Amino acid sequence: MTFTDWAILALRVLVPVLAVLSFVPLITWVERRGAGFIQDRPGPNRVGPFGLIQPVADGLKLFFKEDVIVHDADRFLYILAPGIALFTAMVTFAVIPYGPELTVAGRSIRLVGADVSIGVLYVFAITSLSVYGIVLAGWASNNKFSLMGGIRSSAQIISYELAMTTAAAGVLLATGSFQLTDVVAMQHGTWLGFLPKWNAISQFLGFVIFFTATFAETNRTPFDLAEAEAELVAGYHTEYSSMKFAMFYMAEYANIIVSSALTTTLYLGGWSLPGFTPRGLVGVLFSIAVFLAKTMALVWVFVWVRWTVPRFRFDQLLRLGWKIALPAALVNLLWAALLARWKVV
Amino acid sequence: MIGGVPLFDVLMVSAALFLAGLSGALLRRTAIAIFLAVEVMMNAANLALIGYGAALGTYEGQVLVFFVIAIAAAEAAVGLAVFVSLFRHTETIDVNKINLLKW
Amino acid sequence: MERLTFDLAGALAVLFAFVMVAQKHPVKSVLSLVVSFFGLAVCYVMLSAPFIAVIQVIVYAGAILVLFLFVLMLLNVPQETREKDPRPIQRWLGSTAIIVFAVVFVGVLARSGADIPPHAPFDRTAAADIPALARRFFSDYLFAFEAVSVLLLAAVVGAFLLAQKEKKP
Numbered sequence: 023m024t025f026t027d028w029a030i031l032a033l034r035v036l037v038p039v040l041a042v043l044s045f046v047p048l049i050t051w052v053e054r055r056g057a058g059f060i061q062d063r064p065g066p067n068r069v070g071p072f073g074l075i076q077p078v079a080d081g082l083k084l085f086f087k088e089d090v091i092v093h094d095a096d097r098f099l100y101i102l103a104p105g106i107a108l109f110t111a112m113v114t115f116a117v118i119p120y121g122p123e124l125t126v127a128g129r130s131i132r133l134v135g136a137d138v139s140i141g142v143l144y145v146f147a148i149t150s151l152s153v154y155g156i157v158l159a160g161w162a163s164n165n166k167f168s169l170m171g172g173i174r175s176s177a178q179i180i181s182y183e184l185a186m187t188t189a190a191a192g193v194l195l196a197t198g199s200f201q202l203t204d205v206v207a208m209q210h211g212t213w214l215g216f217l218p219k220w221n222a223i224s225q226f227l228g229f230v231i232f233f234t235a236t237f238a239e240t241n242r243t244p245f246d247l248a249e250a251e252a253e254l255v256a257g258y259h260t261e262y263s264s265m266k267f268a269m270f271y272m273a274e275y276a277n278i279i280v281s282s283a284l285t286t287t288l289y290l291g292g293w294s295l296p297g298f299t300p301r302g303l304v305g306v307l308f309s310i311a312v313f314l315a316k317t318m319a320l321v322w323v324f325v326w327v328r329w330t331v332p333r334f335r336f337d338q339l340l341r342l343g344w345k346i347a348l349p350a351a352l353v354n355l356l357w358a359a360l361l362a363r364w365k366v367v
Numbered sequence: 368m369i370g371g372v373p374l375f376d377v378l379m380v381s382a383a384l385f386l387a388g389l390s391g392a393l394l395r396r397t398a399i400a401i402f403l404a405v406e407v408m409m410n411a412a413n414l415a416l417i418g419y420g421a422a423l424g425t426y427e428g429q430v431l432v433f434f435v436i437a438i439a440a441a442e443a444a445v446g447l448a449v450f451v452s453l454f455r456h457t458e459t460i461d462v463n464k465i466n467l468l469k470w
Numbered sequence: 471m472e473r474l475t476f477d478l479a480g481a482l483a484v485l486f487a488f489v490m491v492a493q494k495h496p497v498k499s500v501l502s503l504v505v506s507f508f509g510l511a512v513c514y515v516m517l518s519a520p521f522i523a524v525i526q527v528i529v530y531a532g533a534i535l536v537l538f539l540f541v542l543m544l545l546n547v548p549q550e551t552r553e554k555d556p557r558p559i560q561r562w563l564g565s566t567a568i569i570v571f572a573v574v575f576v577g578v579l580a581r582s583g584a585d586i587p588p589h590a591p592f593d594r595t596a597a598a599d600i601p602a603l604a605r606r607f608f609s610d611y612l613f614a615f616e617a618v619s620v621l622l623l624a625a626v627v628g629a630f631l632l633a634q635k636e637k638k639p
Contacts (some may be wrong), residue, residue, distance in 0.1 A: 099501075139600060143524040150532025154504065157536070161497065161543055169543065180536065200600060369471035372516055374583040380513065382579050386572050387487035393564035397550045398625070399542065401498050403503055407487050410510055413526075421517045422583065424578035428605050429519050433607075436522075436529050437618045439626035443534045447541050448632035454545055455635070461550075463557075 030131055031192035038115040038135040046275045047077030049321055054273075056325040084271075087264040092164055095261070099162035104262065104269035107155030111276035114148045117141045118283045119203045121293050121298040121310045122300045133209060133293075133306070134203060142194060145284060146187055149239060153179050155273070156258050162229035171257025174336055181343040182238035188351035189232040191219050192358035193288045206292035218296035222289040224361060228354040229289045230297075231347055233320070238343065240274060241326040247336050282320035283313075290316050377418030384411035397460045398450055402443075409439050476516040483509035494550045500538050507531040521600050 032335060051066075058065025064074030091100060121133035138144060153176045160172015197205045211219045222229040237244040259270045286292060293313040300309045334342065384407060391404025413432045420428015420429055486506035493499045507530050514523035541547075607615050 066627075138520065140520050140524045143521070143528070147524050147527040147532060150528050150536075153532065153536055154501075154539075156502075157539055157543070173540065173543065176536065176540075180533070198601070372475065372476045375580070376473065376477060376480070376578040377513075377517065378582060379486060379576075380476075382511075382572075382576050383484040384487055385478075385575070386568065387484060387491055389617050390564075390568050391491035391569065393488075393568060394561060395491065395550070397496060397547075399538070399547060400499055402548070403490060403499055403538070406530075407490070407503070407506070410530070412514060413522075414510060417514055417517050417519050417522060420518050421519065429603055430611055431605055432522050433518075433525065434611075434614060434618055436525060439623065440534055441622050442535060443630040444547055444625045445632065447537060448629035451541060451545065451633045454547070458504065460484075460547055467629070 026129070028187055030129065034131070034135055037165055039112050042112050042276050042279055043117050045279050046272050047081070049275045050077045050080065052321065053325050056322065057080060057329050059362045060326065060329040071295060081268065084264060084268040087251070089264040092261045094164040096162040096322065099158045101266070103155050103159035103162060104266045104273070106158065107273040108269045108276065110152035110155060111273040111280060112149050114145050114280045115283065117144050117202055118287050119206055119292055121312050122304050124306050132203060137201060137203055139201060141200045142190055145198055146183070149183060149316040159257040159262070161186065165261050168258050168260045171260070174247065175258055178238055178245060178339060178343070181340055182347065183345035185231055185343060185351045186235035186239065188348065189228040189235065189354055190267060190288060192228040192354045194223050195355065195358045195362055196221065196224070202287050206287060206294060209291035210294050212296045220289060220291045225354055225358055228358065231351050231354065233285050233287065236285060237324070238339070240277040240281055242278065242324055246254045247333055247339065275351060278321060278324050280316065281323065282317045286313065286316040374418055374422050378415060381411045381415040381418065384414065396462055398453065399460065400448055401462065402450070406439065409435065440454070445453055472516050476513055477571045479512035479516070482506070483513065496542050496547050497539065500535055500542065504531050504535050507535070521603060
């Protein structure tokens with residue numbers, strides 16, 4: 023393999039990881055300013071213009087806090103848990119296509135970390151593994167509240183995983199392939215000349231269910247009972263301080279970014295814009311900008327919902343997941359099958 | 368040879384896994400540990416199935432393994448339910464002590 | 471290159487399976503098994519079965535073992551302790567059985583597979599043709615597929631009933 027091959031490989035690996043990590047501080051800023059905007063107050067505006075350096079200040083503060091390891095905690099698992107949480111959050115981005123093919127040095131590179139044939143299933147596999155980060159955090163803290171928070175949180179995640187994957191199955195049925203690049207390719211073009219061929223329009227119920235399920239997967243309001251301040255102390259990350267807490271914090275925002283990116287790819291057409299075919303480097307950059315815009319729009323919805331909607335009680339949450347979301351996702355699957363049968367899509 | 372992996376390697380890994388599972392099942396005294404060892408043995412069989420399926424160039428191995436995994440999931444659910452119910456009754460997990468049916 | 475990856479992943483899987491056997495604490499056993507199954511999933515990918523690899527991670531490592539963990543954590547299952555009156559004959563018989571079995575097993579397997587007619591090797595890109603695999607499920611193995619779903623339903627209902635607390639009379 024030549025130097026160019028290695029360079030391209032390195033970039034393909036590094037870009038998803040670094041992109042997710044570098045967007046995390048931006049999203050924390052969006053969250054805090056957005057919260058201020060919704061609550062009719064300024065939000066952070068002291069540190070830097072519009073408070074843009076605030077995330078850096080937060081990071082420094084967390085870094086300098088005392089790093090406590092609870093007395094009877096299982097040391098290895100206690101330290102491993104936030105690592106698993108952050109790792110799974112970042113690694114999910116590997117299969118999400120963020121742009122069309124880029125021709126560089128005579129080679130055509132697809133702008134995706136790893137274009138595997140099992141695309142979406144990889145995301146679900148990593149989501150299943152992320153449960154371990156939370157369960158181990160809850161258990162290794164040697165604290166009843168942490169354990170309860172951890173168990174509740176993971177029960178919530180595995181319950182909504184079902185609705186999420188069944189809703190995504192509708193999209194996969196329409197696409198006929200697991201590969202996310204195929205899913206995006208299928209959403210090019212328009213119907214009737216003006217409606218973009220997005221799955222959010224042809225499978226609206228599935229879109230709503232999937233997006234709601236991602237709220238539950240990322241432990242965001244209205245499904246954040248496991249980590250809300252007034253309940254269970256702080257849930258599974260009660261006993262964590264300093265950088266380990268910072269890793270959980272980063273993992274939560276990384277999950278939000280990745281969930282939004284995934285929803286964009288599956289339902290909102292990814293990097294494609296109807297009526298526009300990307301040509302050359304400018305086209306590629308524009309497509310990446312389109313992808314970012316769509317993802318940021320969904321992230322804003324995450325922030326908006328958090329500061330607007332009250333949270334569910336845990337039994338209400340589980341009831342919603344099993345008795346409402348899963349049957350609705352099955353109905354959506356039936357609808358998607360009918361659409362595919364009548365060859366509408 | 369399956370795309371670079373000789374069948375011998377596959378079978379040796381499968382054998383080693385099976386032996387690990389077998390030693391767990393015979394030498395451990397906790398019901399859960401025995402159960403986990405049985406799962407390991409099933410995975411060893413799965414690996415052998417996939418290896419042979421790939422060596423013979425068919426999809427049969429993968430199909431069978433899919434069903435084995437589904438059945439293992441069902442078995443794990445029921446087995447754990449039995450374990451929970453047993454643990455509630457006897458308050459012990461040592462299989463040597465669970466000997467009510469002995470005469 | 472593929473062989474090296476397979477060997478490393480296989481060695482990882484076997485190593486952590488033995489760690490699982492040696493661990494006294496049940497939660498640590500389950501976690502070492504998670505690593506082992508992940509190693510196995512890598513092995514499956516090397517053997518041109520990416521779909522099964524990802525199913526292994528989702529179902530085995532991500533669901534079954536999580537179920538084990540839940541049961542262990544909620545019931546607070548204790549560590550395996552030293553027995554008060556150990557019966558060494560159990561260990562001796564067990565170990566002997568394992569050693570005899572190992573010799574026979576490995577001896578047989580070392581000779582297996584030699585008589586498979588040379589096929590065009592399962593090219594990884596061809597085996598990544600998941601629609602072809604799916605077609606097998608919905609044509610030749612359709613009955614088994616549907617039967618498995620009924621089986622899973624029966625297992626769910628059975629597990630639910632078995633794990634219920636007894637009603638006090």
